[in-house]
Amino acid sequence: MSTAPSSATATARAAALAPKPTSLRGRRSVLRRLFVLPALVYMALFFGYPLVRNVLMSFQHYTPKTYFTGEAPFNGLDNWRAVFSDELFAHSLWHTAVFTIGSLAGQFTLGLALAVFFSRRFRLSGTIRAVLLLPWLVPMVVSAVVWRRILDQDHGILNSALQALGLTDSGVPWLSSPSVALLSAILVNIWIGIPFNMVILYGGLQEIPRELYEAASLDGASPWRTFRSITLPLLRPVVTVVLVLGFMSTVKILDLILALTSGGPADSTQTLGTVTYQLSFLQLDFGQGAVVGNVLILISAVFAVLYLRANRADFGTGK
């Protein structure tokens, strides 16, 4: 809003000239509310409306015809029943859980290890840190395409390397076996997620006062003890942020999986995201797609609430 600052200064000037303190206060409170209004309108338009529509849609028979006629008859719980009775939904829920937990655990552990490693300054640490950011900068779909080649069973370099080391004879069927494909997807996602975790945790580490480490070393604390008693507790707020943000971007994974395996082989990498995509955009049953979308929103919402609570505990009540 380009007019806001100028009108604010104008009002402030007017307020300075105004003799009555009561009207001044009244005007101020109106003004304050006006400043909130654009944000409220924005939220209602771009978050509230789609959310409500998505919930409504899950109770409607919403098909291509709807777009032409505008008619979307309500069909009660039909969509929900159809989705929940499909065994693919249960499988994809399970895959999503495994994928999310596996990815977060890997990303976080490796990200933290690298952050701690780079917090000791040494030659070229800046350069190496910059190089490690690469996976984050490359578009997800590009990463997936590259990894598809790396993980190719016959000609991928990963299998070639393993064969050269004598670790496997025939090559691991990274993406072509239903029992390995989900693991492969998790590994790729860990690779993609490490930079994000590392950068945020590294930032958090910089905030921890050096004196504490000096004091600990004077007291003769071992590195592990220092990590557990100083680094981890002081890093806690940042850890929460990293994990919750990581959770929300991982649980709705779609692009990586589609480009890597298209949900296969034999549905072994179907997640809630790919099922939504399949229902809404391939089968054009937008009502059923909305059901799965709502489940995803619900899961994310639960964690968002947990996050806000943790945040309040860590940073006080927002005063």
Next chain:
Amino acid sequence: MQRPARRTRLIVAAAAALSALGPTGCATTPDPGTVTVLNSATDAAEHDANQEFFDRCAKPLGLRVEQISVPADTVASKALRMASSDSLTDILELDGSELPQFAGTGGLRPLNEIGLNTSGFSDSATSLGSHDGEQYGVARSVNSLALLYNKDMLREAGAEPPATWDELRETAKKLTSGDTYGMAFSASPNADGVYQFLPFFWSGGGDEAQLDNGRGEAALELWKNMLDDKSVSASAVNWNQQDVNDQFVAGRAAMMINGPWQVPVLSEQDEVDWAVATIPVPEAGQDAVPPIGGTVMAVPKNEDGPERERNAAKILNCLNEEENQLAWGERVNNVPTRAAAAGRYAAENPELAPFVDLVATARSRTAQVGTRWPVIQDALAGSFQSVLTGRSEPGAALKRAQSQAADGEK
């Protein structure tokens, strides 16, 4: 055209997920002299080629054609959004398999109502553009699948292009050595894989309306056997049709199933000397039944502007004149749909003649099942994926697929 999966669709689809919910409008200005087209010609050369043909037809009529091109996988959702804001283009070019979804909404004009000349087309092309016995879409050219083979490799192995399934299995085994697999096909769990499975499924007697009719298993067994023989890579379950072509061009597959849209890529390289043969059938002498693919042009209903519908029909009539069809078919390496044009196409492009024969017996994916096709496609993909990965037996896989397809109907 049955296109190789486009990566971009992923991002766009995610974005579309939100925008589909909101009111989006980009009303086209209804300039009476302009005919608007929604198509997937996002590639500059493809866009220009389309424009050239449109202009050729529009100029004599005193019209102008304006293309709106979006990625192939988003044409349907873009069209739906346009429909909801009453701003659909005058001509809508869709993949043939998507036509029933649109025709079923009642939003398309039956072509005979606006004076479109629909005679002289091949039966397969007519069925590709039809829904419930009414023709809503017209295809200028169509494609199908054939067996493409590496001439040198076959010569060295002393093999002929296989004509039956048994020969296919034997030849593939013979051609497999070292880094090279005898055969490659796409078995990805999406439209690409299903498109490639259909010629085997149908030629064996499989029925998309009744997946567990007891005759589809043979095709699953053939695919599984070839994987077990190690004459097809286990990675085939991840390969889309583009990947299959890449393997073939890299010399890692001696034969492959693919379509004529790969011809430009194949002609540009000079590593592999290739040729086209018909798709092998279960027993000698049978006709192969491959799927027919390609885009169809449809005319959305425009109650406020009947003259716009008529203008669109005039353009379509012109595009489908024999000469124009032939020129277009040669430009995009697809087979013209008028029998006369197809005959000349085969004579002028003998190396692609097998495609012309295949198209004549080819079948539309949606002719029988119409709007249910997306669900059935998914169920079929599930069946070959679970068989190829050893998760289930052919019979059980198709039973499960049929119950999935039936569930999806409700």
